[in-house]
Amino acid sequence: MNLAPLHLILNHIPIIGTIIGLGLFIVSLVGDTDDLKRASLMVFAGVALLALPTFFSGVGAQGAIRKDAAVPASLIERHEGAAILALFFMEVTGALALVGLWRRDRLFTGKPWSSNLAVILCFSIVTAGLMARVGATGGDIRHPEIRLAQEVTKESGVSGIVSIFEPSPGKFTDLMLLSKWWWAFMMDLHFVGLALLIGTVGILDLRMLGFFKQLPIAPLHRLTPWAMAGFGVNTLTGILAFIGMPNYYTFDAAFWLKMLALLLLGLNAAAFYLSNAFNSVEHLGPGEDAPALAKFFAASSLVLWFAVIALGRYIQSFTDTIPVQ
């Protein structure tokens, strides 16, 4: 199976998405419109989620293109280094956007938290710039109709300065594998993050489904930042693990299904907050029953989170289930 098309489909999303998000964000700040601020923060969060499979699919595309001797390896390495740096800024922007959307207990519905909007603006501008470079260095690899692939030459100006901060992918991989204790520590954090996330999301989902009905929903929902913290830890340790063993994860069907389940969880969360489901349960007190739509989102959240755990556990036994080609 050729993973290159997946990369070629996904790779425009983080670049164009960041630029659209940034445009909307600037307009919303100039016009001081809260709805638009929220909308642009949601774009950042969504693009940060989609940037993960985009980044991960790059290794598969690389496997497909390496056979083509006309493409110098240095071009691919430069693109990958640029992608790692841009991904880091993208994920920080996404995380800040979620924090910004979280104001007291009203995720996605309250007035955005203004004091971190400036920070988000800075990060999203840097992200957009870095994403442009990821696109340009990627285009150097494979756009023979515009330019032929050439060895990397010394860069000047802004690209020269940015390139200093771009890690060498091979060295980054070696760093992750330097000590088994570092690897064990990352995996340990991944499991602790899992417990924190499932505990805090699970109790809210179960309450909406009708268990523990003596509990009011609003304070349970305020546990969400703990779930976000767990998710943040797991996103970071997950990305680092992927950089450590890119070929192990890339050709693994369970890994890609896990990514799909995570994207569906993103959609599920967006639908929960943007439909009237969240409003309908927000103020439910002890003993009150949640409407069917909220129950549906709670059930799909639980099923998908347990699917994420299950698929994560099957990664080890599903290595090399996707043929290199």
Added chain:
Amino acid sequence: MALPPLFLRTIEESGFSAWLRESESPFAFYFVLLFHTFGLALLVGANAVIDLRLLGIEREIPLMPLKRLFGIMWAGFAINAASGVLLLIAYPTKALTNPVFYLKLVLIAIAVWVMTKLNSQVFGDASSSEATMMARAKTLAKWSLALWIGAITAGRLLAYTYKYLIFPC
């Protein structure tokens, strides 16, 4: 070099152990492992929510109804005791020759003991005020969180610290 006790080899040579370990079926080793992680999520996830609440976060969550989370915790514990025995049958030498495995069992034993203490001392008297419950739970809840993180860490380390994967021949 002293060999590990021979009964470990006897377990490994049994058909069931070999099937768990070597079967290509997705319902063998990794299926058990997945339930071990589900159990972890239920047990530690639910206990962490109780601990955090007892330590003072989100005081608007009424405490007494959280007593029902102990059912989820015991269910998680049962799943993990059962799946843990199966994992032990699959790789007895790997686990039983590793000191970290015994450390993990000790940490779990103390964490479960703390859990029963929380149930009896903090949630035992339905007429206690929330302030009393939180005062009684202060030390227990901190230990509970630390012990569960320790148990998860010891469990993770089992994958990196074993001396023998299977019985040396």
